[in-house]
Amino acid sequence: MELIYTGKTKDVFKLENELYLLKFKDDVTGENGVFDPGANTVGLTIDGAGLAGLKLTSFFYSKLNELEVPTHYVDANFEEQTMTVKPATVFGKGLEVICRFKAVGSFLRRYGAYATEGQDLDAFVEVTIKDDDRQDPPISEDALAMLNLLTHEEYAILKERTIEIAKFVGAELAKKDLTLYDIKLEFGRDAKTNEIILIDEISGGNMRAYKGATYIEPLELEQIMLAK
Template sequence: MNLTYQGKTKDVYKLDNGDVLLKFKDDVTGENGVFDPGANTVGLTIEGAGQAGLRMTTYFFQKLMEKEIPTHFIDSNIDESTMTVKEAKVFGKGLEVICRFKAVGSFLRRYGAYCEEGQPLDAFVEVTIKDDDRQDPPISKQALSMLSLLSEEEYETLQTLTKQISQFVKEDLATKGLELYDIKLEFGRDAKTNEIILIDEISGGNMRVYKNGQYIEPLALERLLFA
């Protein structure tokens, strides 16, 4: 296999059969040593974070497969912190899609003059461009279309899938007394079929979850989910 990309939280390898291997790291995004799923820099390293993230990701991807929601997942090896996935093409240099159920993080920083922390939001979907130099700016449906990154019809598909997946994760976490405030997802096109599919991961490293009003760190979240 060949190393094709070294990311903040995982490395990407191309396998001989055309599939892709993701190697999960213990690095998580944040700033000044504080975890933040919306940050575009590595903030700290947490021992065991890679396996914890992979365990959660495997759990949710398998559940989504049962619901026939298209993803890139093939299988995983928790002990080796690896996940085998279908090859996918990202939109432009990559998009991130955030579904917000409560006002926290960058949403609160931008719109804090009009809302309070933790204020309910109706599964608000926000798309940002992956661009570290420009702080991952939000982008609208019309701009995505004008820049030929995504058609308006594809945007609607992206939004529908985001709400469907996020609501499922929210309801699943609720069975453990956990409340999902927001979640960051990534999508791409299946390299073989061109179908829009969920890629990357679904883990504590890309969501904010609270219990009784208290924020739950990613490793603690994984322990609570599988308790």
Template sequence: MKHLYSGKTKDVYELKDGNYLLKFKDDVTGENGVFDPGANSVGLSIEGAGKAGLKLTQFFFEKLKEKEIPTHYVDANIEQQEMKVTPATVFGEGLEVICRFRAVGSFLRRYGKYAKEGQALDSFVEVTLKDDERNDPPIGRDALDMLGILTKEEYEVLENLTKEIAQVVKDELAKKDIELYDIKLEFGRNKNNEIILIDEISGGNMRAYKSEQYIEPLELEKLMLD
């Protein structure tokens, strides 16, 4: 297989069959040694984080497959910390799509004049550009269309898929009395130009709470799958 590039939390390889292989690392995003799913840099390395992230990702992608929600997932090898996926092209140089059920994190930092911490939000979808230099600026539907990143029609598909996927995750967490506050997702286009979910769904890209206490990514995997 051919090494394509190294990301913050995963290495990406191209396989001979045309699919890609994602190798999960133990690095997680954060700042000053504190985990933060919305951070732009690797903040720390947690032993077992890669395997835990992949196990949870496999669990959620299998759930989405049952519901016929389009993703890039093919299969996973937990011991090798690897996931096989179909090829997909990203929008522009990459978008992050956040679905928010409560006001925390960057939402609260930006809108704290009006929002209270933990305030309930109605599946609020927010799109940001992957741009570390500019701290992943939020961008709206019209600007995405004008800049040629995403058409208005594609935005509607993206928004609906985000809400649907986030609700699946929220419902699964609720079965363990865990509440999803927000989740960060990534999307791309497959070879048929269909919008599909890519990357991962793990504790590393969501904020989940139990009895109003934040659950660390490794702990979330244990609570969900043990």
């Protein structure tokens, strides 16, 4: 295996069969020792977070593949804490797409003059650029097109798939009496077909889930969701 990228929460290796391997770490994003799925820095290390994230990601991706939602997921190895994926290219240096059902986190920090905490949002989609130095700034559809990161047609697909996947995840959480407040997704282009596909992970590390008014930590979320 060839190490090609060292990330905050995962390392990426290239395999000999043209597939890639993601190695999940126990690091999670946040600030000042507090977990925050929207943060662009590693905030803390949680023992077992990597395996929990992998198991939940495998759970969601397997279901999405069955529903024929385009993803990069091939399979997972829990013992090695790895996930095998198809090759994909990112938009520019990477985009993150957030779907919000409740007003919390950075949304509330920015729009607190008009929004109240926990206020209902109608699957609000926003895109941010992966840029640590500039703190992952939000970007509009027009700017994305003008900077040649993606076309208006691709943005429409990105938004539609984001809402579809976020609502699917929310429905799965609802089966366990949990409420999805927001989720951060990543997309890329399939390296062979150029189709827009879901990439990266779907775990407690990139979403906020609540039971009633109580926030559910990433490790607890995995335990709740995968309990028989």
